[in-house]
Amino acid sequence: MIRYLAACLFVLFGSAEALTSQVTIATWNLGWHMDLETAQHWIEECSTNYVEDPATGKFKPSQEAGFKPGWDIDVFKIEAWDVSRFPVCNVYFAGGSVRVNLEAYRKRQQQIANFISRSLPADIIAFQEVSGEQSVREVLPNGGLDYDFCPVTGYKVQRLVIAWKKTLGEKISCAIEDALSLPANPDDKRPRPGLALTLKIDGKLLRIMDVHLKSSCVSPFDDGNLEGTDKDCTILQQQVDPLESWIERASAEGAKIVLLGDFNRNLWHELRDQRPARTDASGTSTPRPTGVLSRSLIEEIADGQPATANLKVLDEHCPISDAGQALCTQAEIRDLTTPETQLLASDNYLGCRNPVGLDHILVGPGINSNDPAEHVSIGTLGGNKAGTPNGKDQVLAISDHCPMIARLNF
Structure with missing residues (x-):
C-alpha cells in the first residue's frame, strides 16, 4: 500500500513539475543606446558647429565666428535636429558634456556585450532607450544570432526592443502598442508607445509588454502627484487607461502576462501612500467616473477585475551587501536622502545613477517566482x-540604469 501511494505521489508531482515552464526574464534601460553606424553619425552631428539666429533663438550649422559645437547646445534648439534619428548630445556627462569619440563608443558596446554574457543569463530581455534592433544585436552574445527580436520602429529615438532566445518558443505576434503614445496629443506631449510580444512556450501563451512610461512623475512622496497639474504627471495620468486596457485584453484568453520595463514611477511608494487611489475615493475595480483622476497607477491597473488581469509587482532584492539591501528596502518605504542614493549608486553598490524605484517586473495569475527580482549591479561600469x-x-557609462532579472514559473 505504501509503495502504491508513493508511486501515485511520484506520478502526481512528477507530472506537475513536467508541466511547469521556467523562463528567466530581464529588463534594462540602456540609456540612449545606439548601433555603431548611428553613433558615428550622431558624433558627427554633435561635433558640428552651430550659430544662434537672434531672430528665432534657433541654432543653424555655421562656420562663422561665435559658433558652438552641438555638444554644448540643447539640441531641441537646433533648427533641423531629427529626434527620430539621434539622441541629445549631452547623453554622457562628466563635469560637462562628454564629447564622445567613436573608439570610446565601441569600447562601451563591448563592455555591455561582456556584461550581458557574464551577468545577465536571461532567456528574454526587454530593452528600453535603444535606437533599434541592430543596436541590440551588436551587444548580444554571438552578434544576436541565437535570438529573435520584436522591435519598435519609427517614433522617436528612445525605442523598445524585446530579444529572446530562438530555442525558447514560437513567436505568435509582435505589436507596437500605439495607444500608450497618446496619439491624440500634440507631438511635444506624446510619450513612448508600448511593445507587446506573444510567445508560445511549451504549448502555453506568454504575453509580454515592455514599457517606458512618461518620466519626471516618480513618487507621491516627492511631489510626483499623478493627479496633479504638473505636465509630466498629466501625461502619465493619460497612460493609465491604455495600459490597463492592454492588460485586460492580453489576459482575456487565459494567456499568462508579464508587464515590465522602465515605469518612471515608484510603484512601491504608491502602494504605501495612505490616500485613496482615486480623487473621489471610489474603488479601482469599477470604471473611473468622468473627471476623476487616479493617484496610483499600480492600484488602477492591478485592481483585481477581471481576476485574470490581477497583476502583482515582484518583490525586489539587491544582492550586493547587507547595507545595500537595507537601502533598497528603505527605498520602497520612503524617499532616500541624496547621500543614501549616492551610496546605492556608487561603484561598490549598484553602480548606476538610477539604482532603484523606476524599473519593475509585474506578473499576472499563474506566474510565480521562487525568488525576488534582482537589481543587478553594474559596479564600475556606470561612470x-x-x-x-x-x-x-575616454570612458562612457554602459547605462544610468541597472538591469533587473527574475526567474519565472508558469
Missing part, C-alpha cells in the same frame, strides 16, 4: 570620464 580630447582614455 563617465571625458578624458583628453579625442583620447583613448
Whole structure:
C-alpha cells in the first residue's frame, strides 16, 4: 500500500513539475543606446558647429565666428535636429558634456556585450532607450544570432526592443502598442508607445509588454502627484487607461502576462501612500467616473477585475551587501536622502545613477517566482570620464540604469 501511494505521489508531482515552464526574464534601460553606424553619425552631428539666429533663438550649422559645437547646445534648439534619428548630445556627462569619440563608443558596446554574457543569463530581455534592433544585436552574445527580436520602429529615438532566445518558443505576434503614445496629443506631449510580444512556450501563451512610461512623475512622496497639474504627471495620468486596457485584453484568453520595463514611477511608494487611489475615493475595480483622476497607477491597473488581469509587482532584492539591501528596502518605504542614493549608486553598490524605484517586473495569475527580482549591479561600469580630447582614455557609462532579472514559473 505504501509503495502504491508513493508511486501515485511520484506520478502526481512528477507530472506537475513536467508541466511547469521556467523562463528567466530581464529588463534594462540602456540609456540612449545606439548601433555603431548611428553613433558615428550622431558624433558627427554633435561635433558640428552651430550659430544662434537672434531672430528665432534657433541654432543653424555655421562656420562663422561665435559658433558652438552641438555638444554644448540643447539640441531641441537646433533648427533641423531629427529626434527620430539621434539622441541629445549631452547623453554622457562628466563635469560637462562628454564629447564622445567613436573608439570610446565601441569600447562601451563591448563592455555591455561582456556584461550581458557574464551577468545577465536571461532567456528574454526587454530593452528600453535603444535606437533599434541592430543596436541590440551588436551587444548580444554571438552578434544576436541565437535570438529573435520584436522591435519598435519609427517614433522617436528612445525605442523598445524585446530579444529572446530562438530555442525558447514560437513567436505568435509582435505589436507596437500605439495607444500608450497618446496619439491624440500634440507631438511635444506624446510619450513612448508600448511593445507587446506573444510567445508560445511549451504549448502555453506568454504575453509580454515592455514599457517606458512618461518620466519626471516618480513618487507621491516627492511631489510626483499623478493627479496633479504638473505636465509630466498629466501625461502619465493619460497612460493609465491604455495600459490597463492592454492588460485586460492580453489576459482575456487565459494567456499568462508579464508587464515590465522602465515605469518612471515608484510603484512601491504608491502602494504605501495612505490616500485613496482615486480623487473621489471610489474603488479601482469599477470604471473611473468622468473627471476623476487616479493617484496610483499600480492600484488602477492591478485592481483585481477581471481576476485574470490581477497583476502583482515582484518583490525586489539587491544582492550586493547587507547595507545595500537595507537601502533598497528603505527605498520602497520612503524617499532616500541624496547621500543614501549616492551610496546605492556608487561603484561598490549598484553602480548606476538610477539604482532603484523606476524599473519593475509585474506578473499576472499563474506566474510565480521562487525568488525576488534582482537589481543587478553594474559596479564600475556606470561612470563617465571625458578624458583628453579625442583620447583613448575616454570612458562612457554602459547605462544610468541597472538591469533587473527574475526567474519565472508558469
